[in-house]
Amino acid sequence: MKFPLYAKRRTPVAWLALTLLGSLGLAGCASVAPRELAVRAQLPAQAVWAASAWGGATPTAPEGPADDTLTADTAVRMAFTSSPHARSLRAAFLAEVSAIDAAAAPGGLHFSWARLRPADGLAKLALALSVPLEEWLTLPGRQRQAYWSRAAAAQRAAFATLQLERHVREAWATAVAAQRRAALLARAAETAELSAELATRYRDAGNLPPHDWNEQQQGAAVALTAAAEAGVAAAESRTALANLLGVPSTDPRLVLPQALPSPPAMESADNAPDAAALTAALSHRLDLLAARSEAMAQQVHARSRSVWSRVPAVAAGVERERETDGTRLTGPSIDATWSPAGSAEARGVAAQAELADANAATLAVEVANEVRLRALAYRRALDLDGLLGTHLTQLQAASVTAAQQQQAFMLAGPFDLLEKRRVMDELFANAEQQRLVAWLAWYAWQQASGVAL
Amino acid sequence: MKLSRRQLLQGGGAALAGVVATQASVAAAPSPHPLENFPDPLAPAARKAGQAPVTTLNGRSLPARWRDGAREFHLVAEEIEHDFAPGQAGITRIKAWGYNGTTPGPTLEAVEGERVRIYLTNRLPEHTSIHWHGLLLPAGMDGVSGLTQPPIPPGETWVYEFELRNHGTFFYHPHADELLQVATGMMGLFIVHPRGGEDRVDRDFAMLLHNWSVHPGTYRPDPSVMTDFNLWTFNSTVFPAIEPMLVKRGERVRIRIGNLSMHDHPMHLHGFRFYVTGGDGGRWPRHTWHPEVTALVAVGQTRDLEFVADVNGDWAFHCHKAHHTMNAMGHDIPNPLGVKQQDLAERIREVLPGYMAMGEHGMAEHQVHTDMGHMEGPENTMPMMMGEGPFGKLEMGGMFTVVKVRDDLPKDGSDPGWYQHPKGTQVRRVSQDPSFRLK
Numbered sequence: 037m038k039f040p041l042y043a044k045r046r047t048p049v050a051w052l053a054l055t056l057l058g059s060l061g062l063a064g065c066a067s068v069a070p071r072e073l074a075v076r077a078q079l080p081a082q083a084v085w086a087a088s089a090w091g092g093a094t095p096t097a098p099e100g101p102a103d104d105t106l107t108a109d110t111a112v113r114m115a116f117t118s119s120p121h122a123r124s125l126r127a128a129f130l131a132e133v134s135a136i137d138a139a140a141a142p143g144g145l146h147f148s149w150a151r152l153r154p155a156d157g158l159a160k161l162a163l164a165l166s167v168p169l170e171e172w173l174t175l176p177g178r179q180r181q182a183y184w185s186r187a188a189a190a191q192r193a194a195f196a197t198l199q200l201e202r203h204v205r206e207a208w209a210t211a212v213a214a215q216r217r218a219a220l221l222a223r224a225a226e227t228a229e230l231s232a233e234l235a236t237r238y239r240d241a242g243n244l245p246p247h248d249w250n251e252q253q254q255g256a257a258v259a260l261t262a263a264a265e266a267g268v269a270a271a272e273s274r275t276a277l278a279n280l281l282g283v284p285s286t287d288p289r290l291v292l293p294q295a296l297p298s299p300p301a302m303e304s305a306d307n308a309p310d311a312a313a314l315t316a317a318l319s320h321r322l323d324l325l326a327a328r329s330e331a332m333a334q335q336v337h338a339r340s341r342s343v344w345s346r347v348p349a350v351a352a353g354v355e356r357e358r359e360t361d362g363t364r365l366t367g368p369s370i371d372a373t374w375s376p377a378g379s380a381e382a383r384g385v386a387a388q389a390e391l392a393d394a395n396a397a398t399l400a401v402e403v404a405n406e407v408r409l410r411a412l413a414y415r416r417a418l419d420l421d422g423l424l425g426t427h428l429t430q431l432q433a434a435s436v437t438a439a440q441q442q443q444a445f446m447l448a449g450p451f452d453l454l455e456k457r458r459v460m461d462e463l464f465a466n467a468e469q470q471r472l473v474a475w476l477a478w479y480a481w482q483q484a485s486g487v488a489l
Numbered sequence: 490m491k492l493s494r495r496q497l498l499q500g501g502g503a504a505l506a507g508v509v510a511t512q513a514s515v516a517a518a519p520s521p522h523p524l525e526n527f528p529d530p531l532a533p534a535a536r537k538a539g540q541a542p543v544t545t546l547n548g549r550s551l552p553a554r555w556r557d558g559a560r561e562f563h564l565v566a567e568e569i570e571h572d573f574a575p576g577q578a579g580i581t582r583i584k585a586w587g588y589n590g591t592t593p594g595p596t597l598e599a600v601e602g603e604r605v606r607i608y609l610t611n612r613l614p615e616h617t618s619i620h621w622h623g624l625l626l627p628a629g630m631d632g633v634s635g636l637t638q639p640p641i642p643p644g645e646t647w648v649y650e651f652e653l654r655n656h657g658t659f660f661y662h663p664h665a666d667e668l669l670q671v672a673t674g675m676m677g678l679f680i681v682h683p684r685g686g687e688d689r690v691d692r693d694f695a696m697l698l699h700n701w702s703v704h705p706g707t708y709r710p711d712p713s714v715m716t717d718f719n720l721w722t723f724n725s726t727v728f729p730a731i732e733p734m735l736v737k738r739g740e741r742v743r744i745r746i747g748n749l750s751m752h753d754h755p756m757h758l759h760g761f762r763f764y765v766t767g768g769d770g771g772r773w774p775r776h777t778w779h780p781e782v783t784a785l786v787a788v789g790q791t792r793d794l795e796f797v798a799d800v801n802g803d804w805a806f807h808c809h810k811a812h813h814t815m816n817a818m819g820h821d822i823p824n825p826l827g828v829k830q831q832d833l834a835e836r837i838r839e840v841l842p843g844y845m846a847m848g849e850h851g852m853a854e855h856q857v858h859t860d861m862g863h864m865e866g867p868e869n870t871m872p873m874m875m876g877e878g879p880f881g882k883l884e885m886g887g888m889f890t891v892v893k894v895r896d897d898l899p900k901d902g903s904d905p906g907w908y909q910h911p912k913g914t915q916v917r918r919v920s921q922d923p924s925f926r927l928k
């Protein structure tokens with residue numbers, strides 16, 4: 037197993053950087069510019085450099101907000117700085133690293149002291165000092181294991197951070213789309229209500245049969261129901277976003293833009309990711325890197341266990357005693373423990389290592405396939421977004437104009453026109469939903485490819 | 490016993506008297522109407538020799554040449570660009586099929602007893618033929634594709650040749666894929682003057698009635714439409730682009746009407762009583778003539794109306810089916826009359842900028858809006874009501890024009906303008922006169 041990016045940076049500075057970044061939960065916050073990272077986290081320049089290189093997620097400067105509305109980038113920043121989710125990620129990472137550090141500590145020292153006094157006479161003193169030799173002898177191995185364990189923990193933490201970012205972006209997009217949907221369907225309902233009221237006017241004038249009037253009232257009821265449901269959905273998704281950001285849903289910063297921007301364009305070559313794209317994904321996906329690091333840690337551990345499980349655990353030391361008669365005794369001591377379970381344990385550890393390696397290999401296959409799948413899914417979503425967002429809505433807008441012209445020349449009645457208008461808003465609402473699908477597919481694809489969101 | 494029409498009228502009144510005595514007394518009273526002594530509409534024409542040339546409104550007669558003992562015409566069937574209202578703001582331009590560049594095709598004029606030789610060149614994308622509607626001729630010249638002749642393929646020229654055995658107002662049209670070819674405008678008048686020259690007139694106007702379905706925003710007539718047409722035309726033209734009929738007072742006038750549309754049209758003339766003097770069966774015997782102001786011209790018929798234009802004025806002449814004096818309009822829209830919606834319209838404009846509530850007080854406001862361009866209509870579509878007169882909007886379209894009768898007409902044949910009413914001969918407002926009171 038080779039990790040070129042990682043292997044080259046097995047230096048204390050890089051380690052420091054990784055640990056710091058991981059502990060801040062910012063290692064994967066790739067869309068935040070390195071300079072900003074450095075300022076906010078007060079990291080040394082090397083750490084920023086390492087963060088840029090590490091994990092492959094290329095940091096890009098976010099676009100500044102065009103207006104006072106909450107952009108996805110701002111939402112991500114809010115989540116990283118103020119949300120309990122980021123805090124729990126940091127805490128979990130720190131706990132894990134502390135556990136690893138504990139396991140990789142140098143061998144200890146056994147010391148015992150006893151003063152035994154009979155009812156009368158001089159007390160007996162016993163002093164023993166011993167060194168558990170195995171703990172010292174296995175230290176280099178345990179440290180190598182800890183090295184990989186820390187790497188795995190940092191990569192997992194970074195991956196979790198990236199996932200948090202993705203969840204925030206998804207929640208943001210969902211809330212924007214839901215808000216727009218609600219607004220459009222509210223207008224559709226308003227149009228349907230106007231149409232129903234117009235029908236009442238026609239009926240009052242004696243010009244509309246009850247059947248037609250009823251149809252109009254039903255249409256308004258259906259549209260109102262849809263608008264109410266969309267309104268609740270908007271409130272729910274807004275609340276979900278606020279939860280992720282760790283702010284109340286009434287936070288004044290939660291002013292969402294009116295609509296989702298167009299999803300990014302796709303190169304035609306992206307339809308079928310080539311070997312380079314797959315290789316990049318395989319070397320950039322943090323969960324895959326974590327699985328590999330974990331496998332390495334297990335491997336180091338297994339190698340060490342295979343040797344040390346066969347020999348007894350030996351502690352060597354000195355003991356010193358003062359008998360009750362004043363005699364002083366001094367001499368070396370050896371304490372050995374041997375268990376027949378040792379070799380079985382070693383086999384178990386080896387199997388664990390094998391399992392971790394297999395898990396990493398399985399994940400690698402899944403990553404390659406996921407990249408292909410997500411690329412395809414995004415292509416389809418993008419096509420549909422183009423079809424709905426550009427084509428159909430333009431056509432529908434034209435049909436409203438046409439209906440308006442027809443009505444102007446008394447070729448068609450106002451009900452047709454109002455219905456066209458309502459249907460157009462409903463179609464725009466559907467188009468926004470499809471745009472959301474496209475954005476979700478985009479996030480999934482980018483993350484599958486190990487690219488920064 | 491011979492009764493004057495006056496006596497007949499009075500007799501009718503007397504018969505009613507038994508039922509409603511007061512009405513009978515009104516009918517029996519001397520008529521105060523100054524036009525009751527209306528001159529005999531059969532007064533002869535001023536013209537004493539020859540025939541007045543036929544005036545095909547918005548059209549023309551086809552020049553002929555005399556060769557090998559026959560009057561020769563050459564018709565070319567082809568696709569053409571056609572404008573239903575040339576010179577008007579509202580336009581409907583279509584790709585039509587016609588003859589020699591126009592729909593209707595040029596009017597053919599000949600004299601009874603002559604031999605005619607008519608070449609037909611087919612420049613259409615499909616085969617065609619010509620049927621000479623109402624003419625008495627050998628079966629092989631009747632022009633029914635498949636029955637009396639093979640279809641004339643595109644690119645070929647065929648010749649019809651026959652002797653004119655009857656006179657009257659006739660027309661020609663394809664009898665091959667007839668539904669489509671007539672719907673797209675293929676038709677023309679064929680007028681055969683009597684050899685004897687009896688029943689001369691001073692003005693001889695001719696028109697073909699037709700209906701079209703040009704869906705708003707489209708550019709070709711839809712031949713599949715059976716009844717719900719949206720353009721009603723005299724010689725493939727709608728009011729106000731239809732030329733007026735210019736007549737000098739006292740002249741004897743004939744209006745020849747052929748109907749190639751899919752509806753019957755009650756053609757109504759204001760100001761005069763006319764006689765229907767003939768049809769596509771030829772001239773009617775005099776004893777069958779009777780005065781009318783409206784003559785029904787059924788599908789596939791021609792009718793000749795004759796009258797003496799002895800009263801000056803601008804006199805309307807139109808189909809009496811009100812929807813036939815409209816241009817494109819919806820025929821199944823909810824009725825807005827009396828619907829109070831002005832306040833609602835303001836709210837509707839919030840979701841539909843530019844929305845206008847129309848029709849609460851009637852449809853006439855429509856022309857005001859369309860004339861002023863307040864509302865944009867579908868492309869290539871004329872508003873339903875058009876036309877501006879000396880006293881306001883005419884609110885007409887389709888099958889409507891004006892007979893202008895004057896003591897004198899411009900020598901160059903141009904339009905004399907609107908009629909100037911002599912003092913005291915026009916309706917006037919009284920409701921604002923201080924002394925006015927209704928008892």
Ligand SMILES: [Cu+2]
Pocket residue numbers: 752753754755808809810813888
């Ligand atoms: Cu009519």
